[in-house]
Amino acid sequence: MNEETTTAINEETASGTIEFSGEGLQELEEILQCYPNKKAAMLPVLHLARQEFKTITPEVMQYVAGLLDLDPIRVFDVVSFYTLFPSEKEGQYVIQVCATLSCDVMGARSVVNHIEKKLGIEVGQTTEDGKITLKKVECLGSCGTAPMMQINDDYYENLTEERIDEILDGLE
Ligand code: FES
Numbered sequence: 001m002n003e004e005t006t007t008a009i010n011e012e013t014a015s016g017t018i019e020f021s022g023e024g025l026q027e028l029e030e031i032l033q034c035y036p037n038k039k040a041a042m043l044p045v046l047h048l049a050r051q052e053f054k055t056i057t058p059e060v061m062q063y064v065a066g067l068l069d070l071d072p073i074r075v076f077d078v079v080s081f082y083t084l085f086p087s088e089k090e091g092q093y094v095i096q097v098c099a100t101l102s103c104d105v106m107g108a109r110s111v112v113n114h115i116e117k118k119l120g121i122e123v124g125q126t127t128e129d130g131k132i133t134l135k136k137v138e139c140l141g142s143c144g145t146a147p148m149m150q151i152n153d154d155y156y157e158n159l160t161e162e163r164i165d166e167i168l169d170g171l172e
Contacts, residue, residue: 018063024052028067038068042078046085056085091126091133093171096150099136102143107159111147112136114161118168132171 020028027048035041045064046056053060056079065072079085086094095115099108112123115134119127126133142148145157156167 018053018059020048020052024048039070039074042068042070042075043082046075046079046082050085054086055089056087089126089130091131093131093151094133094135096135096137096140098138098140098142098146098148098150100139100143102139103146103148106146108136108147110161111149111159111164114164115168118165132168 019025028045031041031044031048032038034044042064045068049060049064050056058076061075061079062072064070065075068075079087097103097108097112097115099112103111112134116122119132119134121127121132121134123134123136137150140148140150140155142155142157147159148155148157149159150156151167151171156163
């Protein structure tokens with residue numbers, strides 16, 4: 001981490017106070033009991049932080065580092081390595097369309113184009129109402145049911161334009 005980033009983390013942290021909900025704190029305790037030491041629990045705790053705060057901002061990294069008795073730099077390194085920890089605000093629904101080989105061959109590009117057209121956004125963007133973010137990702141391990149996408153924690157497979165319309169219209 002460079003000096004600029006360290007300063008950004010420290011400045012953001014100084015101004016804010018964030019904390020897991022009661023439920024989150026309880027889940028944290030349960031996670032910590034499953035690992036030999038706090039450092040080993042970093043990934044699941046970051047997943048929990050993502051659930052609680054939606055984005056992993058510098059302030060959240062500092063908070064997680066404090067919980068795990070780690071230098072914030074260690075947390076920053078992990079967050080910057082994994083794309084599944086968003087550092088920018090995402091929509092209530094995050095659509096991840098698999099664009100790897102099997103899905104590509106089976107029409108992932110058409111899936112992306114259709115969603116872009118229907119939502120009026122491009123890959124990497126969020127709808128104006130903040131509801132839906134669209135992303136392209138690598139293989140999600142469901143190649144036999146290509147083309148497919150993941151919305152939050154759910155998989156949607158064997159996609160057709162009609163099916164996509166149904167799914168998107170069904171999002172609350
Ligand atoms: S290639 Fe799309 S899920 Fe594997």
